[in-house]
Amino acid sequence: MTARFPERAPDPAKAGIGLRTPHFEALATTRPPLSFLEVHSENYFADGGPSLAWLERLRADYPVSLHGVGLSLGSADPLDDEHLARLARLARRIEPALVSEHLCWSGIGGRHLNELLPLPLTEEVLAHVGERVARVQDRLGRRILVENVTAYVRFSGSTIAEGEFLSELARRTGCGVLLDVNNAWINAVNHGTDARAFLEAIDPACVGEIHLAGGEATPDGIVDSHGAAVFPEVWELFARTVARLGPVPTLIEWDTDIPALDVLVAEARRADAILAGAGARREAA
Amino acid sequence: MSAAPALASLQALFARAVVAGEDEAVLAHLAGDPETARRRLGLYRRAILANQAGALRAAFPVVARLVGEGFFDEAARRYGEASPPARADLNRHGESFPAFLSGYPHAASMPWLADVARLEWAAHESLMAADEAPLDFDALARVEAAGQPCLRFRLHPSLRLVRSAWPVLAIWEANQPGRDGTPDREEGADDVLAWREAGRLRYALLAPREAAFVEALARGETLAEAAGEGEPWDFGTMLGRLAGAGLLCAFSRGAAAPP
Structure with a gap:
């Protein structure tokens, strides 16, 4: 198939931002230098219409990352073929630089819960998710990235640490890891564990993207709200992570209480400064 | 600690906790302090309701304005029970919301x-x-x-x-x-x-x-x-x-x- 768009990889020394409806016009007219734009894939599953048209228009100026929130990779239900078909159709249309999903489940018994729910990390689940990641990659004809999620609860039956789980998933399937530094930090705070131990267990070679976001402190723990600036502790972990990995395409996720575009771009610039100090990539992804 | 159930049963227990608030069965399989875990399950429950109500509010802004926030959230919750989303794409969640409203007793005056x-x-x-x-x-x-x-x-x-x-x-x-x-x-x-x-x-x-x-x-x-x-x-x-x-x-x- 002939490419319709310029083939451009995200610049790993620069950050990107999430693309949200209120910024369509400002981005198209001001075109700030950004490594890439990321969208929630499901928001563009429509057959046609203005949102898709905007995404195509912006795709001419920026690499695009398709970030799925609904494939339910870890569910015991069968993979939703219609969902996968719509994702494949969108990928053909947009020619994304990156495609990602989450290490989670979102529905069971035919009922979708529309939330990224945690998995017990066991050999059984690793085999299950590995088989499904392989099927998704076959169907899309490309590598996907799988992201660590915020897990407000953990399972007593888990036998594999999350960092090892993701690295082994990548080794078995050839998928990459989307390393969400904010989720790692929230999990560590909420469960009293060490975020650095998790981040250091991730095989540097498989990290294809980093996510940064803000959260909200509540009496029940820190919530991954994506509705505020990145926490200082998360910036520090990010600096430590890129010092270990070298520069990796990094995304500022801010999709609730969406701020003005220049606020988002300023957060991206802050990430740029840290990425610029990270030296060369340690190992090829 | 109970023996680890198969993934499907564990997810079914989890779903019952975050959808219906029946959390006892799944708590037996969660690590750490049960009271903390119970409150954390509540975070999921509220997020699920908020996601579904948010998707409906985006598709039905005039209905939301006409009935007010509390009424709309409650209608969204009951609609979610009557017609749980079968798919991940919440843009399609509201398909039978109009039919739900036509039979919703609290909307009878409208x-x-x-x-x-x-x-x-x-x-x-x-x-x-x-x-x-x-x-x-x-x-x-x-x-x-x-x-x-x-x-x-x-x-x-x-x-x-x-x-x-x-x-x-x-x-x-x-x-x-x-x-x-x-x-x-x-x-x-x-x-x-x-x-x-x-x-x-x-x-x-x-x-x-x-x-x-x-x-x-x-x-x-x-x-x-x-x-x-x-x-x-x-x-x-x-x-x-x-x-x-x-x-x-x-x-x-x-x-x-x-x-």
């Missing part, structure tokens, strides 16, 4: 509410429908006069027709941003045609026979059938309006509708 919701869903679907080019008017112009009554049309995928016994368009317009909610008129049984043009939602009020004509064309009936058997009327003007808005996408002659 008998027009479900029709306002139907109009909003029509607009929502219209904005997500496939793009399609208008038909070849030169080819259409070459059809001889005798063949015209037998023409059938395929209408644009974004076209929706909402027929109501209430002045739904007046209510809908009065509740757009910047309006104070007072409809311009209280009388009316509105037939509203909604479609997308140049990426934007457009709408028009139709006369009943115009609406019946568009409905019949959408079913694949011929021009002659769609025009009806009663007193002759100027259906050509309505056809011209459809053509002018780019809503005629293909035509065929004879027995079958265009593919």
Whole structure:
């Protein structure tokens, strides 16, 4: 198939931002230098219409990352073929630089819960998710990235640490890891564990993207709200992570209480400064 | 600690906790302090409800404004119980929300509410429908006069027709941003045609026979059938309006509708 768009990889020394409806016009007219734009894939599953048209228009100026929130990779239900078909159709249309999903489940018994729910990390689940990641990659004809999620609860039956789980998933399937530094930090705070131990267990070679976001402190723990600036502790972990990995395409996720575009771009610039100090990539992804 | 159940049963237990608040069974499989875990399950439960209500609010902003926040959230919660989302794509979650509202006892004092919701869903679907080019008017112009009554049309995928016994368009317009909610008129049984043009939602009020004509064309009936058997009327003007808005996408002659 002939490419319709310029083939451009995200610049790993620069950050990107999430693309949200209120910024369509400002981005198209001001075109700030950004490594890439990321969208929630499901928001563009429509057959046609203005949102898709905007995404195509912006795709001419920026690499695009398709970030799925609904494939339910870890569910015991069968993979939703219609969902996968719509994702494949969108990928053909947009020619994304990156495609990602989450290490989670979102529905069971035919009922979708529309939330990224945690998995017990066991050999059984690793085999299950590995088989499904392989099927998704076959169907899309490309590598996907799988992201660590915020897990407000953990399972007593888990036998594999999350960092090892993701690295082994990548080794078995050839998928990459989307390393969400904010989720790692929230999990560590909420469960009293060490975020650095998790981040250091991730095989540097498989990290294809980093996510940064803000959260909200509540009496029940820190919530991954994506509705505020990145926490200082998360910036520090990010600096430590890129010092270990070298520069990796990094995304500022801010999709609730969406701020003005220049606020988002300023957060991206802050990430740029840290990425610029990270030296060369340690190992090829 | 219980033995680890198979993934499907564990997820079923988890779902029961975060959907129905029945958390005892899954708590036995969660690590750490049970009281903390119980509260954390509550975070998921609230997030799930908020996601579903948020998707409905995005598709039905006028209904949300008409009933107020607390009413809407509660209706969204009960709708989620009655019609749980079967798919990840929350843009399609509201499909039967209008039907739910028509039978919702707490909305009985607002008998027009479900029709306002139907109009909003029509607009929502219209904005997500496939793009399609208008038909070849030169080819259409070459059809001889005798063949015209037998023409059938395929209408644009974004076209929706909402027929109501209430002045739904007046209510809908009065509740757009910047309006104070007072409809311009209280009388009316509105037939509203909604479609997308140049990426934007457009709408028009139709006369009943115009609406019946568009409905019949959408079913694949011929021009002659769609025009009806009663007193002759100027259906050509309505056809011209459809053509002018780019809503005629293909035509065929004879027995079958265009593919």
